[in-house]
Amino acid sequence: MSESKVPVTVLTGFLGAGKTTLLNHILSAEHGRKYAVLVNEFGELGVDGDLVVDADEEVFETNNGCICCTVRGDLIRILGSLLRRRNKFDGIIVETTGLADPAPVAQTFFVDENLREKARLDAVVTVVDAYNILQTLEESHEAINQIAFADVIVLNKTDLVDAEKLKEIEARIHKINASVQIHPVSHSNVAMSDILDRGGFDLKRALATMPDFLENSEHSHEEGVTSMSFAVEEPLDEARFQAWIGAILQEQGADILRSKGILNFQGQNDRFAFQAVHMMADGDYIGPWKEGESRTSRIVFIGKNLNRPQLRRGFESCRA
C-alpha cells in the first residue's frame, strides 16, 4: 500500500446509469490532477487534455483452473505500458461497459506482478440509476454484482425518486453490500473527494463505518447476494487466520465475490488489511492502531450462499 503506487479507480454501472456523465465530470473538475482514462469506446466521450485509451475487454482465465479467477488481459498490457510513464499522471480510471462483471478488472491487480508493483486498486465506484435500480436488480445479476463489488456507490438520478423510495433503495443496496458508501446525487454530481483517491480499495473507511445493525440482523434466507460481517475483540493468530481464510476462499471462492478485513494479529502493533476478490487474496500491514482505538478484528464477506454460523465460528476460532 505504498503511496508511490498509482491509484486506479474502476468505474462501473449499468447502461444509462450515468457513467459517461461522471467521467466527463471527473475530467473537467478542477482538482489539479491528471488522469489517464481507459474506456471501451471513446467516440462519444469528447474529452481532451487527458490520456484516453481504447480498451478491448479481453478476459482471461488464470491458469489455476478455477473458473471464477478471470483477469483482463488488455488491462495488463495497457496499464503496463501506461505505468512506465507514471510521472505523467496522478491516477488512472478504468471504465467498464454496463454489462461487465467487475471481478476480472479487480482481480487483474492481484495477479499481475508488474501491476501490483506499480499500481493499486483505489476503489470500485459503481454508478446506480435510482429511478430504475430496483427493477434492474430483479432482472440482472450483473447489476447485483456491480453493487456487490463496489467500494463507493454514486446513487444517481435521485431527483426522480421521493425520499421514501430512496430509503428503500439504500436499504436494498446495503443488504447486498453492507460496507459500501452511498452518495445520493443527481446528474452524477458527486464530490471528487468521495470517489477518487480513497486509499487502497477504500478498506479503512468501509470498515470504519460498517453498519452495526448487521451484527444483529437476522439470518437471511434469501438466495441472492448478501454481505456478512464479523468482529472479534481478542487478538488473532496470524497463521491460524491465513489457514482458515485460505481454506474458505479455496472452497467457496466462486460464491464469495469480495471479502475484506482489518485484523489485529497477536504480537503486532500494526493493523493488517486483508482483501480478496473471489479466490484471490492479498494482505498487508497498514500502520499502527490509533491511540485509544479498540483493536477489534473485523471482516466482511459479500457473496452468495454464505453460511453465517460457519463463518462466525471459523473467524472466532482464529483467536490466538
Next chain:
Amino acid sequence: MSGTVELLASRGAERRIEAPISAVACARDGQTFAIGTVDGEIYLIPMAVLRQPEAWQRVEAHDGAVLCLAPDAGSSGFVSGGEDNRLVRTSANGETTELHRGRRWVECVTTTTSHIAFSVGKGLELRDASGEKTLKTLEHPSTVTGIVFDAKGKRIAASHYNGASMWFVQAKIDSVRGLAWKGSHTGVAIHPGGEALVTTMQENDLHGWRLSDGHNMRMSGYPKQVASLDFTRNGRWLATSGADAIVMWPFFGGGPMGKPPAELARLPGVFCSFVKAHPKQDVIAAGFEDGTVLLAETSSERVLPMCMGGRGRVTSVAFTPQGGAMVFGTEDGVIAALDLSKAD
C-alpha cells in the same frame, strides 16, 4: 564498487534522457543503433559517434510510447510501432515515414530482409520489404503478444492467450499450426535450428513445444515473471530473465526436459530483467533491475561487468550484427553505448 573503472567509462558513453527506454535495435548494416522511449522519441546512434552522446540524434517518431522497434528489412533504418496506432519507418538520417495508421496500438514488430511483420490486436500483418504492400493478415483467437520469424524467415509465430500459432510466410493458402497450452502467453522465441518454440507466460513460467512432434515442455521455478528470453547463436542454450541470475536452459543432448537449468552471473537479491545472446560468440549480455549490465560466457563462470547499478532497471539490450558494439537502455532513461571491438 568505488575505485573500479567501469568498462562503460573506458570503452563507451552514456546519456540520461527524461523518458524511460522501451526498446533498442541495431540496423542490419551495423552502422546505426536506434533507441525508443516511452515518450515516443527515437534516438539514433551512428557508429561513428558511438562515444559522443551529444551527437546522438533525437527523432520524434510517435505520439505516445514506442512499443516495439526492429531493424528495417533494408540494410539501414528501423521500423517501430507505437501507442499512437502507427507503424513508422525511421531512416538512418532521421527521416520518418508512416507505414500504417489504425485504431489500436501497434504492439509488436519484427523483420527479415524480405518481410516486415507487425501486430495490431488479434491481427498479424505481413508486408513486403518496402513496407508498403500488405501480403496477408493472419488472425488469431486473442491479442497477439509476441511475434518472431524462424531463422530462415520461412515461418512466423505469434504468442497469445492459450498458446501460440505458426504460419508459413509464403503459403498460398494460410493454414495455422496451433500450439495449445492453457494460460496467457506473453512473448515468443524460436530455436535457431527450428527445434523448439518457447513462450513466456503470465505465470512465472516458460512453456515450450518441440516442433518435430509438438511435445510440451514446461520450464518453471522462476521467482519472477520472465520478461525476456533469447537463444544463443548455435541454439545450445536458451537464456532468460526472471531470477537473480541468468537462467540457462540446455537445448542439446535431448533438450531441457527433466534437466535443471544452469545459472550464470548470480547477483544475490538483484533480478535479471533483460537478456541478449551475442550474435557471434557464446556470450550472454544481461541487464539487471538495478542497472548492472554484464557479459557472461556460457561455457565458463567468467563474467565481464560493463557497468555497476544505479541506472535503473535495464529494459533493452542490442548488439551489432557482428557483435562489436552494444547499446542498452534503462527505465531511468539511461542510454549507454559500448565499443567491444578493440582494447584501449
